[in-house]
Amino acid sequence: MKQYNTRAIMASLLICGFVGMFSETALNIAISNLMDVFKISAATAQWLTTGFLLTLGILMPMTGLLLQWFTTRQLFVVSLASSIVGTFIAAIAINFEMLMVARVLQAVGMGLLIPLMFNTILVVYPPDKRGAAMGFVGLVIMFAPATGPTVAGLLIEYLTWHYIFWLSLPFLIIGLFVGLKYLENVTEVTKPRIDLPSILLSTIGFGGVVFGFSKAGESEGGWGSTIVITSIIIGLIALGIFVLRQIFMREPMMNLRVFKYPMFIVGLLMVLSCMMIILSSMIILPMYLQNGMGLSAFSAGLMLLPGSALNGILSPRMGRLFDKYGPRWLVIPGLAIVAAMLWFFSGITLASSIAFIVSLHIGLMVGISMVWMPSQTNGLNQLPPELYPHGTAVMNTLQQVAGAIGTAFAISILTSGMEKYLHKSSAPTELKEMANAMTFGSQDVFMFAMIVTLIGLAMAFFIRRVVVKHETMNSMH
Structure with a gap:
């Protein structure tokens, strides 16, 4: 080498x-x-x-x-x-x-x-x-x-x-x-060979899906608006044709053979669930701290800093542990920690202390750092070198899509939770009631993120360490 x-x-x-x-x-x-x-x-x-x-x-x-x-x-x-x-x-x-x-x-x-x-x-x-x-x-x-x-x-x-x-x-x-x-x-x-129809289909497909979900997350019209439904449907149809075209092409733009590798699929699913958990909670938490608990943007940012900093600092360490012990002993406990933190998050109220929220957020981020990189690396390791560009393209693209979907779901769950609360309230315009509604909606979002985590945890039991054998194969193909 x-x-x-x-x-x-x-x-x-x-x-x-x-x-x-x-x-x-x-x-x-x-x-x-x-x-x-x-x-x-x-x-x-x-x-x-x-x-x-x-x-x-x-x-x-x-x-x-x-x-x-x-x-x-x-x-x-x-x-x-x-x-x-x-x-x-x-x-x-x-x-x-x-x-x-x-x-x-x-x-x-x-x-x-x-x-x-x-x-x-x-x-x-x-x-x-x-x-x-x-x-x-x-x-x-x-x-x-x-x-x-x-x-x-x-x-x-x-x-x-x-x-x-x-x-x-x-x-x-x-x-x-x-x-x-x-x-x-x-x-x-x-x-x-550059295949223009593939480029066009992927642009309409991924663009339509990301755009549709991003639009759905905005409050006006939400999921029912024509533009959201149309762009998601057009996006999905274009993606369907794109996938078929890639399967039958000799030199596909995005090589879907990466899906023949089971650990790549498991790794991808883990990364996508992490992305949805992170984005849904990272959007709701600052909103809750600012609009629910009435903190300034700077204070809310400071509260989320320890957890995120720790996640970043632990990431290389988790990577080394992965190199030594493989993914299993990191991913399963990691998801269990994330699920526990989200369960506590789903019970937060305006009376919850700042220290409690900061420590939950730290736990959440530590759990995520145990899952994300180990499962991503393990998945990509299973691919032969000629599929590396395609594997990274598939992972990065679907992360954007999962991010848009997670955000859209989070915002619509939050909005509907708030509306449901205010609908029953006797004084829906009072600030205290607005803050309570924010709490009610946020709890729903954390429940949603916890369900995603539990599904991830069920999949995590299938993760196995990949033993890489490609190095010698290179000269042969």
Whole structure:
């Protein structure tokens, strides 16, 4: 196996990944602030998040193809150029349209960078060291979004929201230079045939599903609105045709042979359930802390910081434990912990102490760190090297879809729970009753997340350690 300067390669990818993920969530805290500044409605402001997710949902399925068409360095430079230009436009944005263009450019950068990061790890690290390396990616994927709201809360309080992007810019530029110096081309460029119908179908399919669910999460009309139903149906039909086309193509855009590997499927299902649990609880918890318990955005961000920080710090450690003991002893107890925490969460009231909520959140995040990276690494380990780009493309794409679905379910469960409570209330407009309704709705969401966890736990009993035998096979095919 070729020797790489793995530390420098990882450093450049992780810095850029961190900044990208950071600005993704930092903006969420600024949404209400932006609504005032730009005089836009909540539904319009929501597009800053929806547009970002939509771009990822459309781009991710193509990354398997892009990784085979362009060298590692080419993709890295394009990804960073897009992120840097997007971040700069966001930093100087004077209206909503400028900020929207900036978000799409940032999403293109992230959409290329994340699959590139996973694929590079699979190529430069031997299987017995991958867990720890994936753990560092876990650190970035979990820790960056966690620090986003806290740092953004501070910046908004003392400066303006523009500084969220001014702060990110120098780090992206440093990451670009480190990458240009140390990042090597690790994949072979095979230039498979580009199939335009596949690209079109995947764009309509994944785009339609992500868009439909994102729209359903917004309050107006919700699930019953024509646009939601139409885009989900069109998306699903396009996906159906896309899948059939991939099965019968000699060089598919997204190789679905990855589904022949049972541990890949189990790993994928674990990651998707984690994604739904995280997103449904991470959206509801800050809302509950702010609207239910009446805390400021900055305080809410601070309360969620210990759990998320610990999740990030533990991620590489869990990766090393996985390298040593395999996934089973981490994933099953991890899901059991998550289920227990969510069960306690489903009973929180306005009288619950801050310390209690912080410790539940810490428990939840520790449990997730035991499940996420080990099951993802174990699943990808089972694939032969020529399927790595496809495996990472499938995992990353479906994570975006699961994220959109989890968010939509969480928000609609919350809304219907609140409506049900206020419907019975004698004084539905009073602040205290609104806070009680928020509690009632949030409890329902945590129940939903707990059910998802228990389903995950049932699947976790099928997880087995993958013994990697591909290294010698490479020369044969």
